[in-house]
Amino acid sequence: MERVTPLLEVRDLTLRFGGVTALNGVGFTVGRGELFAVIGPNGAGKTSIFNCLNGVYRPQRGTITLDGRRVNGRAPAAIAGMGVARTFQNLGLFEQLTLIENLMLGRHHLMRTGMLAGMAWWGRAKREEVDHRAACEEIVELLELEPYRRTPAGLLPYGVAKRAELGRALAMSPTLLLLDEPVAGMNVEETEDMARYLIEVRRELDLAMILVEHDTRLVMDLADRVLALDFGTPIATGSPEEIQRDPKVVEAYLGGAA
Numbered sequence: 001m002e003r004v005t006p007l008l009e010v011r012d013l014t015l016r017f018g019g020v021t022a023l024n025g026v027g028f029t030v031g032r033g034e035l036f037a038v039i040g041p042n043g044a045g046k047t048s049i050f051n052c053l054n055g056v057y058r059p060q061r062g063t064i065t066l067d068g069r070r071v072n073g074r075a076p077a078a079i080a081g082m083g084v085a086r087t088f089q090n091l092g093l094f095e096q097l098t099l100i101e102n103l104m105l106g107r108h109h110l111m112r113t114g115m116l117a118g119m120a121w122w123g124r125a126k127r128e129e130v131d132h133r134a135a136c137e138e139i140v141e142l143l144e145l146e147p148y149r150r151t152p153a154g155l156l157p158y159g160v161a162k163r164a165e166l167g168r169a170l171a172m173s174p175t176l177l178l179l180d181e182p183v184a185g186m187n188v189e190e191t192e193d194m195a196r197y198l199i200e201v202r203r204e205l206d207l208a209m210i211l212v213e214h215d216t217r218l219v220m221d222l223a224d225r226v227l228a229l230d231f232g233t234p235i236a237t238g239s240p241e242e243i244q245r246d247p248k249v250v251e252a253y254l255g256g257a258a
């Protein structure tokens with residue numbers, strides 16, 4: 001039987017801060033087009049995984065490979081260039097810039113023509129900008145952000161700002177998108193909207209996603225597979241149904257209430 005290689009392979013990741021072991025032998029794979037979720041109580045190590053994946057933290061042990069290429073050991077900008085984007089819980093938008101300007105900035109690392117080259121090759125730079133604008137407009141349409149195109153990000157209503165944050169990360173045309181608590185602080189209606197947009201993103205774009213989220217209902221509704229962590233140690237990986245039934249998960253996360 002042919003073995004399909006996963007997009008992302010994380011093996012034996014161990015990360016320590018002084019005496020604190022934030023991650024202890026964490027391993028998982030994410031397939032192409034898969035929506036993979038990481039759950040765990042506060043301090044379980046979810047954010048640390050993201051920070052290892054995007055090169056902000058350097059794990060003491062373990063390997064991370066994307067499409068067969070080693071990720072860990074590279075600088076964050078190089079990893080972004082490999083196609084790893086993330087959204088931030090506290091929003092990574094520039095408040096003074098309009099929504100569309102924020103999306104254009106998200107594409108910055110994809111632009112070949114720098115300022116000087118742009119002056120020498122005006123035609124090419126112009127064409128490139130037109131292409132990048134078109135890519136941003138597609139994201140605006142996908143996330144139904146048209147009414148806010150020219151609104152400064154700082155003035156967007158909270159639910160819309162979270163969606164704009166998703167758009168900013170999507171503007172990088174990632175192959176792997178890290179979603180850091182996309183519905184944190186949202187009411188029920190906003191949460192349902194975000195779930196709908198994430199389903200739409202999955203349907204329309206060719207990318208894998210890792211979701212870190214405290215809203216377990218959203219995780220169970222959207223994820224293909226789930227990794228449950230407890231104090232930096234993986235305790236179970238499986239489908240949402242398997243995870244919900246796993247006695248260790250029930251004990252650690254649902255307080256025995258499920």
Ligand SMILES: Nc1ncnc2c1ncn2[C@@H]1O[C@H](COP(=O)(O)OP(=O)(O)OP(=O)(O)O)[C@@H](O)[C@H]1O
Nearest residue numbers: 017020021022040041042043044045046047048049
């Ligand atoms: N830069 C750091 N310096 C020291 N300790 C850290 C650092 N980053 C994380 N830790 C520690 O590592 C452990 C895991 O933290 P992490 O933020 O990854 O957990 P989390 O699951 O994302 O938590 P939350 O759900 O609260 O966001 C915690 O004990 C935390 O205090």
